[in-house]
Amino acid sequence: MAYLNAREVLPPELLKQIQQHLDGQLIYIPKKSAPRKPWGSQSGSRSLLQQRNQSIRQAYRRGQSLACLANQLHLSEDAIRKIIYAEKARSQPSGPAGKAQP
Known part of the structure; x- marks a missing residue:
């Protein structure tokens, strides 16, 4: 980030107000x-x-063990x-207190 001269980028009225404070x-x-x-x-890591x-879920449903997947x-x-x-946990509906319904 480069420094800019306020005189070159700000309107004169604003520059005067800023100079009063700083x-x-x-x-x-x-x-x-x-x-x-x-x-x-942005990087695609999430997807x-x-x-x-x-x-992993599909392989587990097909019968692969936790140890094998790990x-x-x-x-x-x-x-x-x-x-x-x-x-x-996401696919189960939750009740009013956030607990799973029976």
Whole structure:
């Protein structure tokens, strides 16, 4: 980020007002805030992980064991279990207190 001379980029009236408060001092002006993008959406990591997790769930439904999937994907059995059961938790309807309905 390069420094800019305020005299070259600001209207004279605004420059005078700023000089009243910060005469000769450096000031940082942040960018306008923009909504943040979700993690991994720009690089594609998010969709790659979603595809990987979906293939894990499909393989598990076809009968592959947790140990086999963990070994193939270099993940712990606990990580595989969380991926498999995360889908089940999302697909179950929840009641008014956030608890699953019987």
